[in-house]
Amino acid sequence: MVYTKEQMDKALALREEFKKYLNIGQEFLYLSEQDCMDTGTTDMEIIDATEQGMIGYSLKQLEMPAKIGIHPMPDSLMHAMPANLPEQYACGIKWGSNFPTNKAQFPDCIPTNCQILYNDALTGHLLSMMDASWITKVRTPATALVSIKHGANLDAKTFGMIGCGIQGRANVKMVENILKDLETIYVFDMFDAAMDALIAEAQPLVKAKIVKAESLEQLVRSSNVIVSALPIVHSPNPPVKAEWVSKGQTLVCLDCHTVYEDAVYKAADKYYVDSREQHELLEGYGYYPQGLPVITGETGELAAGVVPKRESPDELVVFNNVGMASEDMMCAKIIFERALKMGLGKKLPLWTSTKGL
Ligand SMILES: NC(=O)c1ccc[n+]([C@@H]2O[C@H](COP(=O)([O-])OP(=O)(O)OC[C@H]3O[C@@H](n4cnc5c(N)ncnc54)[C@H](O)[C@@H]3O)[C@@H](O)[C@H]2O)c1
Structure with missing residues (x-):
């Protein structure tokens, strides 16, 4: 699903804003679970964002294929969940897992683990990698x-x-x-x-x-x-x-x-x-x-x-409800933008060469 002219203009303006805080294409923002929580995002903000993610999917305002998965342990799952939300200038993928077997075999490891790669929809570059355990939890x-x-x-x-x-x-x-x-x-x-x-x-x-x-x-x-x-x-x-x-x-x-x-x-x-x-x-x-x-x-x-x-x-x-990436990306957008402005997380280099292309 490609951006309309109006969505493109909105995204370009927001991207200029991001560039004040992040050298897009050269670095990305790493956010731990604690960083995500430190944004102060409230339950009601998460509920509203999730609702918008569910409505946007059902009204076909965004792009989200059904998730695919692998299953390394008995009754475990690891799901790949991409979504592209042009109206929000938000896109990325969640890689989410549930391993009920951890309880018995690795009791210090929680069963559910998730990460989000959050990208710049205009260029494909990584903007943020965030732990998504808290996002999934809420x-x-x-x-x-x-x-x-x-x-x-x-x-x-x-x-x-x-x-x-x-x-x-x-x-x-x-x-x-x-x-x-x-x-x-x-x-x-x-x-x-x-x-x-x-x-x-x-x-x-x-x-x-x-x-x-x-x-x-x-x-x-x-x-x-x-x-x-x-x-x-x-x-x-x-x-x-x-x-x-x-x-x-x-x-x-x-x-x-x-x-x-x-x-x-x-x-x-x-x-x-x-x-x-x-x-x-x-x-x-x-x-x-x-x-x-x-x-x-x-x-x-x-x-x-x-x-x-x-x-x-x-x-x-x-x-x-088995869960949808559109909900994750709606929440990731709030968290990324807030964390960026609050100076949370750690900027890490991408090592993407811009020379000789
Ligand atoms: N729909 C979604 O979007 C979504 C997102 C995240 C997790 N989940 C699913 O939610 C479920 C729970 O996830 P979690 O992270 O809370 O896992 P968890 O392991 O933390 O909790 C599961 C609980 O169920 C209990 N339990 C297991 N079998 C039971 C039984 N037969 N009778 C009574 N209690 C039993 C366990 O003791 C445990 O306390 C998983 O199936 C997970 O895949 C769904």
Whole structure:
């Protein structure tokens, strides 16, 4: 997707601004996870940027192929995720991984690791290499919150978090940005210590009382809105029974079809995915052995108001968001531009020769 004249003019002006801080083509800005956090980017800025990334994708205002991946360890994934956002003068690629096997074999290594190469769309040069673990950590709950904002009953009093790892903790910490009337947050994990760690980290930051669910069944039966973030496995053995789920609930899956019996997805009154193309590709890889349900629309289409939305408080609404590079690049743009002006990170040489070309 090439730039229009108007987008080109905007990009050229912004590029001139960047050149005050960075010798483009000769050096790039390295940003660690801490540098990204030090930009002070707020939850709401991340949620809004993520929403724009989802809408821009669904309205075909940007270029983003379905992600491709490799799988070196059992149930691991390493995904290549490029996106080009002409309206924002933002482009690049995220290289993101999840290795559930780290827990047992390399306990000092977190399971999810990501980097972004952020480029100058006008020349292709590298502007920044940033650790994207923090971006992934916050933009993923943001996709859930965009889904909840447009698909859930916003007066929900109860929220359930299945999986209390990196994503579980981040989702719980951010949920009250959208669900403002929550009274109880139920959490469930196979490890007690993971639930304890979540409560210790998140309880000081949220008003609702965080409670360890006695069982997955209790969580599912008790929560108006549920987000799940368990390891995505190639051949899932879903632990949640269809009879535990009820009308009126909103279920947001950040882990494909890992958690619920197939009958739950098929019973949904509305079923949204972040990218049809991505999910059809995953179906081809065998991730949905019982087939994808009928898709009501993309989450970005729902946010843009171009596909049917929840029609009554009693509908069962399910989202399946596997994550998109457009969300990462929207967030990377904010972080790069802010970090550049704040003098964060480290400038490193590219060694690109400009002589003799
Ligand atoms: N959709 C997206 O955009 C996106 C982005 C990042 C991560 N993810 C996915 O989210 C999931 C979680 O990622 P994370 O970084 O939080 O991983 P994590 O390893 O930090 O957390 C996973 C948690 O699930 C728990 N768990 C594992 N199996 C369980 C089971 N059968 N029952 C109950 N608890 C169980 C683990 O104890 C752990 O606490 C992964 O599947 C990852 O690929 C999705």
